[in-house]
Amino acid sequence: DQQVKQNSPSLSVQEGRISILNCDYTNSMFDYFLWYKKYPAEGPTFLISISSIKDKNEDGRFTVFLNKSAKHLSLHIVPSQPGDSAVYFCAASSNDYKLSFGAGTTVTVRA
Amino acid sequence: DSGVTQTPKHLITATGQRVTLRCSPRSGDLSVYWYQQSLDQGLQFLIQYYNGEERAKGNILERFSAQQFPDLHSELNLSSLELGDSALYFCASSGTTFGYTFGSGTRLTVV
Numbered sequence: 001d002q003q004v005k006q007n008s009p010s011l012s013v014q015e016g017r018i019s020i021l022n023c024d025y026t027n028s029m030f031d032y033f034l035w036y037k038k039y040p041a042e043g044p045t046f047l048i049s050i051s052s053i054k055d056k057n058e059d060g061r062f063t064v065f066l067n068k069s070a071k072h073l074s075l076h077i078v079p080s081q082p083g084d085s086a087v088y089f090c091a092a093s094s095n096d097y098k099l100s101f102g103a104g105t106t107v108t109v110r111a
Numbered sequence: 112d113s114g115v116t117q118t119p120k121h122l123i124t125a126t127g128q129r130v131t132l133r134c135s136p137r138s139g140d141l142s143v144y145w146y147q148q149s150l151d152q153g154l155q156f157l158i159q160y161y162n163g164e165e166r167a168k169g170n171i172l173e174r175f176s177a178q179q180f181p182d183l184h185s186e187l188n189l190s191s192l193e194l195g196d197s198a199l200y201f202c203a204s205s206g207t208t209f210g211y212t213f214g215s216g217t218r219l220t221v222v
Binding site: 102 | 113
């Protein structure tokens with residue numbers, strides 16, 4: 001049972017424009033959400049997170065938005081850079097620290 | 112270097128064989144998680160250990176087993192291997208806060 005879903009397997013965006021990645025979850029017990037970034041031949045690395053008590057968290061070019069009523073979160077990357085080309089995983093957790101991951105979205109930033 | 116070490120990086124073996132994947136967590140982290148990433152799939156949670164004890168189990172096959180040793184390193188044992196077991200296997204560790212640190216993975220190819 002996939003509790004975290006990333007319905008867009010890929011996204012192509014021009015350099016300098018905004019990348020918007022979406023994620024939906026089904027488990028209402030999830031209260032902490034994270035985004036990970038993965039380059040080929042490397043493990044995923046932590047990017048940004050948000051607690052369920054917030055609806056927005058910003059870190060430089062990366063902003064995560066959480067809509068609890070819709071069970072939806074999104075990651076905005078502005079402006080997109082070539083180095084942002086990677087696979088992005090959405091993850092969610094309740095208070096047991098175990099993360100459930102989505103299938104990932106492959107972002108390609110075009111020059 | 113994330114601080115989580117996985118060995119070996121690559122493994123090629125025949126069907127029916129048994130292999131052991133090893134993970135050394137980041138210094139101070141008590142929890143170790145194992146994930147499987149098959150082609151075009153997300154990260155599937157296999158199993159979690161905390162300070163030597165099994166904490167949570169995901170979709171781990173009966174042919175697979177794991178353990179965490181007193182020095183906190185962990186091993187994932189895969190037996191009676193099938194072609195479909197070919198995947199990237201990631202280990203991650205965490206401390207007392209949310210978020211994992213991943214190793215760079217072991218790519219298993221079963222031929």
